[in-house]
Amino acid sequence: MSLHKQPALKEAVLNLPQKEKDKLLVRLIGKDKMLMKQLHFKLLEDQLDLEQRIDSLKERLRELFAEHRAALKNIPMYSNYKQLHLLIRQANGIINEHEKVTKDKLSEIECRMYILNEAFVRYPRLFERSAVHAAIKLQEYVKARIKTAVNKFNTLHEDLQFDLDEDVQQLVGFATAHDLL
Known part of the structure; x- marks a missing residue:
């Protein structure tokens, strides 16, 4: 189910304390290998890489x-x-x-x-x-x-x-x- 189809859930997630959002984000990223690769490239690599x-x-x-x-x-x-x-x-x-x-x-x-x-x-x-x-x-x-x-x-x-x-x-x-x- 998509998050944009559930605006109440989206709002609740956005209203979470920053520390809790960070924990959830890290857990979610760990479940998607492609997302991990994309983030690694985007955040940690440069033109030489x-x-x-x-x-x-x-x-x-x-x-x-x-x-x-x-x-x-x-x-x-x-x-x-x-x-x-x-x-x-x-x-x-x-x-x-x-x-x-x-x-x-x-x-x-x-x-x-x-x-x-x-x-x-x-x-x-x-x-x-x-x-x-x-x-x-x-x-x-x-x-x-x-x-x-x-x-x-x-x-x-x-x-x-x-x-x-x-x-x-x-x-x-x-x-x-x-x-x-």
Whole structure:
């Protein structure tokens, strides 16, 4: 139940003594891991920490693709479609967490472009037309990720767009050639 739907409770909480409110706040924060991460970033970290987080995120994504290099082949087979779909979803989950904590749009878009371009470069045959259900699911998922990434890219300031233009052109070029747009 939402607090804004219960104005009496909200008023009562606001009227609590400061010490009691502080205790409640600390208890509530401890129950939400994402909120703890967001507060830690907002209250205790600076620009240098953000740069370290971004470098760490990029390294984690590179390692994720490297880990799957042996198991995932550029051969249009059911298992490869499924494996690549799971890999891209896992990478997007990592990026989602980073974005929720830092609210940094540039690194989010840059990393989303990276995972899509990496998948296209490493596994181009998995994006060719196919009647295999797993291939269709993978391609629909990737279409949605491309649309989201391009839309977010278009909201960036033009100077930032300039920095990412090469990645976007590579992404859009591959997507257009493979009917993913």
